[in-house]
Amino acid sequence: MSINFCVACGHALVTKEIGGVPRRACPVCDFVHWGNYSIGVGALVVRENRILLVRRAQDPGRGVWTNPGGYTEQLESIHHTVEREVFEETGVTAKVDRVVALRDQPRQVHNLYVAFSLRYEHGEPRADGVEVDDVGFFTVDEMEGMNVAGLTRWLVEVSRTSDGHGLSLDHSKYVTSDQNWLFRAHCGTASE
Structure with a gap:
């Protein structure tokens, strides 16, 4: 689907080459439609060596076990x-x-999917009854006999073999805006 009107001023958009790419742009206010994007997130929650999985109640993926997200x-x-x-x-x-x-x-x-490892805090799993019709914590061995999505299997493997490495939430003295959330790799220093 193509965007036809400017979301800033309502004027009809035209196609212009911007940065070597044809893009929908407003000739009146200089608005440029850069594309359609979504950001998905996925969770890997482990409790007592068991991974939290949900069974999808809706398409796409109805009946398939995945990580929550x-x-x-x-x-x-x-x-x-x-x-x-x-x-x-x-x-x-x-x-x-x-x-x-x-x-x-x-x-x-265009979808970017960010997978997180989360620390279990509390609560017993219960399905929401809308997006999810079953939920539980499962071992890797139990997952073998389940209809688990390929991406979820990959994420579990990545998480299990990462040795605790990854990008963690960071609070910087250099970037102080409340609208910036920073994640960084933690590297050893000369004193470590």
Whole structure:
């Protein structure tokens, strides 16, 4: 689907070459439509060597077991999104520990998927009954006999073999805006 009108002023858009790419742009206010993007998040929550999985109740993926997740809202940080999605889908409270993987999926709506490892805090799993019809903590061995999505299997493997490495939430004295959430790799220093 093509965007035809400027979201800033309502004028009809034209196609202009910008940066070597044809883009929809406004000839009146200089608005440029850079494309359609979405940011998805996924959670890897482990309790007593068991991984939190949900069974999808809706398509796509109805009946398939996956890690909990969803999409960010416009004004929501991705680490708050993944914590919210875990709670909404499973009733489990978990807190972000680190980013463990990314999936880039260029398509009609370009999707970036950020997978987080979260620390289990509390709560017993319960399905929300809308997006998810079953939920539980499962061992890797138990997952072998289940219809688990390939991406979820990959994320579990990445998380299990990462030795605690990944990108963790960082608070910087250099970037102080409340609208910036930073994640960084922690590297050893000469004194370590």
